[in-house]
Amino acid sequence: MKSNKKLFFFLGWLGMVLYFTQRWIFGPLIPSLMEAFGADRTALGIVGAGSLWGYMFTPIIAGMLSDRFGRRYTVLFGIFGFSLLTVVSGMANSTGQLFLFRLVTGMTEAFFFIPLIAFTMELFPERPGFYVTFMSSGTSMGWFTGPALAGWLLDLTGNWRVPFILTGLAGIGIALLLMFFWPEEKKEIHTGGSFFDRSIMQRSSITMLVLVSFASMFQISAEFGFAMWYPVFLKTEIGTSASVAGVIAGVWGVGQFIGRPTMGWASDRLGYRRVGVIGGIVMGLSLILVLRAENPFLRGFLTLFTGFVGSAVMGTLWTFTGLTFSRARGLALGIMTTFSYAVSSLSPITIGYIGDRCRVSTGLMAICVPAVFLACAIFASTNFIKKDNQR
Numbered sequence: 001m002k003s004n005k006k007l008f009f010f011l012g013w014l015g016m017v018l019y020f021t022q023r024w025i026f027g028p029l030i031p032s033l034m035e036a037f038g039a040d041r042t043a044l045g046i047v048g049a050g051s052l053w054g055y056m057f058t059p060i061i062a063g064m065l066s067d068r069f070g071r072r073y074t075v076l077f078g079i080f081g082f083s084l085l086t087v088v089s090g091m092a093n094s095t096g097q098l099f100l101f102r103l104v105t106g107m108t109e110a111f112f113f114i115p116l117i118a119f120t121m122e123l124f125p126e127r128p129g130f131y132v133t134f135m136s137s138g139t140s141m142g143w144f145t146g147p148a149l150a151g152w153l154l155d156l157t158g159n160w161r162v163p164f165i166l167t168g169l170a171g172i173g174i175a176l177l178l179m180f181f182w183p184e185e186k187k188e189i190h191t192g193g194s195f196f197d198r199s200i201m202q203r204s205s206i207t208m209l210v211l212v213s214f215a216s217m218f219q220i221s222a223e224f225g226f227a228m229w230y231p232v233f234l235k236t237e238i239g240t241s242a243s244v245a246g247v248i249a250g251v252w253g254v255g256q257f258i259g260r261p262t263m264g265w266a267s268d269r270l271g272y273r274r275v276g277v278i279g280g281i282v283m284g285l286s287l288i289l290v291l292r293a294e295n296p297f298l299r300g301f302l303t304l305f306t307g308f309v310g311s312a313v314m315g316t317l318w319t320f321t322g323l324t325f326s327r328a329r330g331l332a333l334g335i336m337t338t339f340s341y342a343v344s345s346l347s348p349i350t351i352g353y354i355g356d357r358c359r360v361s362t363g364l365m366a367i368c369v370p371a372v373f374l375a376c377a378i379f380a381s382t383n384f385i386k387k388d389n390q391r
Helices: 005-024 026-037 041-055 059-069 072-089 095-123 128-157 161-180 203-238 242-270 272-292 296-324 326-344 346-357 360-384
Strands: none
Touching: 005 026, 005 072, 005 095, 005 128, 005 161, 026 041, 026 095, 026 128, 026 203, 026 242, 041 095, 041 203, 041 326, 041 346, 059 072, 059 095, 059 326, 072 095, 072 161, 095 128, 095 296, 095 326, 128 161, 128 203, 128 242, 128 296, 203 242, 203 272, 203 296, 203 326, 203 346, 203 360, 242 272, 242 296, 272 296, 272 360, 296 326, 296 360, 326 346, 346 360
């Protein structure tokens, strides 16, 4: 039976939603976890960074395996793995157990995300920017459903375990559907003894990989630090309920959901670097306004707008890197992701540390805002590296 690419795309998008839902249910649960386990903000920041630390071990492996043997089995292993481990995370009895479960969850996530982004570019080569950003917009919706669902379920049940268990079970359901509706994929025949394309070892390629990795590192530091601690800021410093904090923080994800395909469409026409750099600059300015806003409705709108314009940076970085390294796409995306996650995992810990000693808003302002502007500057500097497939 000939597989339907559109149905597969929709299922993959739902998988992206659940991928980030399970990651970002954590933020609104932090106050409850502090009470349940007698932990401070710094300790919960470390637990929250667990999945990011786990993620840094596997993107290169996931990319190389999917480049050589195809995308199907790596993607399915990833979504089954992180979904099952999310259920297990809901059964933790200490911060140490929760950290361990989240660490291993992060290790499986790369097997889903990296190959699926590469496969999307191969399924829709005519408009890669649009389809890659549209697929990744599922993660943006997960940025909304994660905190919103966690806050709602926490207020409804009073039990921090419920969001983990329900999200994980939903992910297992989507994984089963993906397994049955996977479209045919063309496998390239690999000759010789090389496990990957050697052109990625050229000096210009290494320089380009370093630059896009640093740009990704700073952008991810800003986005993940903000996503984890913004609901805590809203609850503890503004005084909202867990539900309201989750919804307002989740509006960031709605902005990203709308912005990613929009920015992808624009970048296919105007250039990936240009759209990414301009979007990042506007995002940095908007973050400052979000943290200083007094009116709750204005704060909600600015949160939405920040997510919308900020979606341009990572969406264009993924597409730009995939096109620049088309002969080793999975490997290049894996290298960029590994490096950026290894360092950006320090962002939520640092913000939690500052929050324990000062205010969470101070940590957000000191870490997230400068990181966005640094990402823009480094992405712009790739103009000085000449590659055949850049736009």
